[in-house]
Amino acid sequence: MRHALLGMASCALALSLGVGAADAADNSVKFKATRDIAVDSVTGKFRKPNTAEIEKLVGDLRAMTKRPVAAAMTSTAGDTGGITAKLDGEFGGVVLARPRADGSLETRCVFTFEEGAAFLGLVADATT
Amino acid sequence: MSKEYSTKLGALALSLMLGVMAYGQATADATIVIVNLDGPGEGFNDPTPTTAVGGNTGKTLGEQRLIAFQRAADIWGETLDSNVVIRIQAAFNPLGPGILGSAGAISASRDFSGIGQHPGAEFPATWYGAALANKRAGVDLDPAGNDINAQFSSNFNFYLGLNNQHGANPDLLVVLLHEFAHGLNFQTFYDRTTGVSFGGVQFTDIYARYLFDRTFGLTWPDMKKKDVAASAINFGNLVWSGDTVTEAVPDVLDFGSPQVDVLSPPAIARTYQFGTAAFGPSVGSPNVTDPVVAAQDAANTAGPATTDGCTAFTNVPAIAGNIALIERGTCGFALKARNATNAGASAVIIYNNVANAAGAPPGMADDGINGAFVTIPAVSLTRADGLAIVGELANGVTARLIVDPNVRAGADPEGRARLYAPNPLVGGSSVSHYDSVASRNLLMEPSINPDLTHDVSAPHDLTHELFLDIGWFPDSDLDGVANDLDSQANSDFTPRIAFGGIDTGVPSQLLDGGSTMSDLIADVAAAAQNDRQFVDAVTRLAEGWRKEGRITQAQKDAIVSAAAGSKTQ
Numbered sequence: 001m002r003h004a005l006l007g008m009a010s011c012a013l014a015l016s017l018g019v020g021a022a023d024a025a026d027n028s029v030k031f032k033a034t035r036d037i038a039v040d041s042v043t044g045k046f047r048k049p050n051t052a053e054i055e056k057l058v059g060d061l062r063a064m065t066k067r068p069v070a071a072a073m074t075s076t077a078g079d080t081g082g083i084t085a086k087l088d089g090e091f092g093g094v095v096l097a098r099p100r101a102d103g104s105l106e107t108r109c110v111f112t113f114e115e116g117a118a119f120l121g122l123v124a125d126a127t128t
Numbered sequence: 129m130s131k132e133y134s135t136k137l138g139a140l141a142l143s144l145m146l147g148v149m150a151y152g153q154a155t156a157d158a159t160i161v162i163v164n165l166d167g168p169g170e171g172f173n174d175p176t177p178t179t180a181v182g183g184n185t186g187k188t189l190g191e192q193r194l195i196a197f198q199r200a201a202d203i204w205g206e207t208l209d210s211n212v213v214i215r216i217q218a219a220f221n222p223l224g225p226g227i228l229g230s231a232g233a234i235s236a237s238r239d240f241s242g243i244g245q246h247p248g249a250e251f252p253a254t255w256y257g258a259a260l261a262n263k264r265a266g267v268d269l270d271p272a273g274n275d276i277n278a279q280f281s282s283n284f285n286f287y288l289g290l291n292n293q294h295g296a297n298p299d300l301l302v303v304l305l306h307e308f309a310h311g312l313n314f315q316t317f318y319d320r321t322t323g324v325s326f327g328g329v330q331f332t333d334i335y336a337r338y339l340f341d342r343t344f345g346l347t348w349p350d351m352k353k354k355d356v357a358a359s360a361i362n363f364g365n366l367v368w369s370g371d372t373v374t375e376a377v378p379d380v381l382d383f384g385s386p387q388v389d390v391l392s393p394p395a396i397a398r399t400y401q402f403g404t405a406a407f408g409p410s411v412g413s414p415n416v417t418d419p420v421v422a423a424q425d426a427a428n429t430a431g432p433a434t435t436d437g438c439t440a441f442t443n444v445p446a447i448a449g450n451i452a453l454i455e456r457g458t459c460g461f462a463l464k465a466r467n468a469t470n471a472g473a474s475a476v477i478i479y480n481n482v483a484n485a486a487g488a489p490p491g492m493a494d495d496g497i498n499g500a501f502v503t504i505p506a507v508s509l510t511r512a513d514g515l516a517i518v519g520e521l522a523n524g525v526t527a528r529l530i531v532d533p534n535v536r537a538g539a540d541p542e543g544r545a546r547l548y549a550p551n552p553l554v555g556g557s558s559v560s561h562y563d564s565v566a567s568r569n570l571l572m573e574p575s576i577n578p579d580l581t582h583d584v585s586a587p588h589d590l591t592h593e594l595f596l597d598i599g600w601f602p603d604s605d606l607d608g609v610a611n612d613l614d615s616q617a618n619s620d621f622t623p624r625i626a627f628g629g630i631d632t633g634v635p636s637q638l639l640d641g642g643s644t645m646s647d648l649i650a651d652v653a654a655a656a657q658n659d660r661q662f663v664d665a666v667t668r669l670a671e672g673w674r675k676e677g678r679i680t681q682a683q684k685d686a687i688v689s690a691a692a693g694s695k696t697q
Contacts, residue, residue, distance in 0.1 A: 038225035039283075049225045057224030064230040064279070067319075080248065082240025082261075084269050085327070091317060092232020092277065093310040093560070095303055095576065097284070104296050107228065107576040109306060111315075111560065120226040 031058055035121030037098050046099045058122065064094045065113045096120055158210040158263070160201035162194065163217040163274055171220030171282055172197075182289015192288040193220060193300075197278075199290050200304035204312065207584055207592050210263035211246075211606035215274040216308065220282040228298065229280030231307035233257035235270045236317065238331065243267045245638060246608030250599055255326055255333040257313035264599055266608045276311035278304075292582055302580050306571055309584075309591055313598055314572055315560040318348070323356030334598045339547065339559065340369035342540060360559050361551035363401040367544035370597025374544050376586035377536060381545070382567050385535035386411040388477075388507055390420075391526045396516045401551055403489030403508035407462050407499025408469075411507060412531030416475040420517060420525040421450045423468060430459060437464040437478075441471040448472030451527055453517060456508070457481035461492035462499040465506040475529050476506045479514020487511075488550050505529050510551070538566025545590055548574055562590065609642030620646040625687055627694035634683040637673075645673065649691075666691040 038049035093109045096119050100106050110116045166172045174190035186192035236255040242248035246266030258275040262268050287294035317326035317333040325331045332349040339348045342365040348356050388402040424434050424443045431438025437454035452473035454464045468476040480487050489508040535541050546563035561574040569577040571591050585592035601610035605619040625632045636645040656662035670684040
């Protein structure tokens with residue numbers, strides 16, 4: 001519980017500093033990493049992700065946290081008289097992990113890009 | 129009753145019973161299948177040789193992944209009942225760093241009726257995730273599609289064993305249980321920032337129907353959208369109203385809820401959302417109730433403000449024996465708390481600075497140096513809450529940092545499970561998880577804690593109970609009638625009515641209330657004292673079915689004839 005509380009709070013903090021809803025929605029926004037979340041293939045130790053890894057991370061996180069627009073959903077009336085809307089998994093939870101100071105991993109299930117970026121230490125890069 | 133007759137009827141009853149047992153063994157629970165979407169040589173098909181780990185006997189990495197997936201599916205399949213196969217399409221892909229995986233429902237349905245005895249949707253204009261909707265409809269509402277989508281990282285080193293001995297690595301099985309649960313409808317489809325449900329304000333979802341806000345005294349479907357948005361960040365006051373979860377809370381959650389309260393002055397007296405520290409004693413060790421005093425220190429290079437607590441306090445006499453109030457920033461949390469300890473404070477509250485004005489109460493990390501010297505409880509507050517206290521200091525502020533022994537950790541004072549509703553909104557993590565203050569730790573908290581087991585029901589967990597509340601009703605014979613309403617919870621679904629070895633050729637139908645024709649015949653066989661009573665009772669049953677139009681005269685005659693014939697065998 002204690003670690004959970006810590007994670008919850010620090011996550012929200014990063015959110016306030018790093019990625020707002022506007023940044024999250026803007027595909028042109030570039031991000032930079034502030035946390036060591038990538039595992040170095042040579043040393044096996046955590047390090048900050050490089051540019052290509054950040055782009056991959058941002059792309060995957062955007063795709064996994066995409067939310068369906070109801071009006072655009074394919075809705076069909078079934079034999080039972082109901083309406084079925086395709087979500088295509090877009091309401092899914094995304095599990096993330098980052099290392100703690102002691103080297104253990106802290107995990108978090110998120111539903112939005114903003115929270116995921118905050119948890120993983122991605123911030124909008126104002127230098128590019 | 130003669131011994132011979134008793135034996136004969138007993139054999140008949142046994143043959144009917146065996147039919148029931150065979151059916152139960154074959155189809156009870158839910159069948160969840162993993163649909164492998166990986167191509168050759170990747171993901172589930174990765175041929176890298178591996179050795180068995182923790183009961184996972186797969187000989188390749190791909191096999192072990194699939195075994196772990198299927199085990200998670202089986203745990204939910206053994207827990208839930210559905211006559212419709214649940215299909216989870218799954219793949220392992222090289223995801224970005226830090227991403228372990230994802231899962232969610234592929235479709236949602238509303239306003240559907242049920243086939244046969246299945247109840248359909250319990251409420252109108254209410255979305256159900258695919259698997260739950262299918263269960264209640266008794267038929268696959270989207271037969272061309274799968275029900276849950278799952279994608280996990282092939283880059284990540286999960287523990288693939290099945291025995292929960294995962295050490296420092298995340299246990300894939302637990303992660304899958306958590307994510308599959310979201311796909312099984314442990315989630316709302318609301319946009320928590322706007323308070324609008326998927327599809328528009330005229331709709332809600334089955335999960336949201338049980339979200340009760342203690343401040344508004346309402347559940348989400350009865351609230352205005354702006355109030356729903358406020359409820360999503362109403363820390364400590366968003367609770368689950370379902371009876372099954374509430375009844376199980378005493379078996380799962382421990383007494384002793386940590387809390388931070390301001391007791392006076394009345395203008396700011398309430399319970400506050402707080403963050404905890406990774407150093408020093410926990411809140412409640414010991415309980416502290418004392419005046420709050422703002423710490424003052426020199427404005428210097430170590431900390432430019434007199435409120436940052438980065439150097440030795442200059443108002444030690446005022447601080448001693450009281451709760452020190454410090455502003456965040458410049459130096460680490462642990463150093464501030466160490467300085468408060470040195471000043472004789474009974475506890476320390478650190479509130480967010482301007483740079484973190486919109487942030488939630490932070491979790492306070494140790495710096496590896498100062499934390500060891502902190503001997504008092506430390507908590508963090510939002511900037512708004514901190515400034516509210518600052519604004520009343522002149523009037524005298526008394527606060528307490530306690531563990532309330534009468535409230536269960538993760539429940540409200542009325543014993544209802546709390547949902548995760550941090551303020552400010554922490555993305556979509558909120559609401560669709562239990563509160564992270566729960567103790568014991570729960571599967572569906574936002575963090576997947578290392579001490580979780582693979583048991584999803586009380587007294588180990590509350591996930592199954594929430595599923596029961598939202599409509600995953602127990603249905604042992606999968607006839608669509610909930611066990612507690614079913615006149616025969618383990619019906620005989622033998623296709624045709626038979627008496628011992630005599631097949632009547634008459635289809636055995638499922639009747640209102642959850643019994644089949646074969647069930648009722650078995651009942652009269654058990655109650656009959658002799659052959660005549662048995663045949664007479666079967667005749668009355670068959671005549672009743674004929675009058676109801678369920679069977680023809682010829683079918684009735686076949687049933688009666690077979691009943692009479694069976695007594696002479």
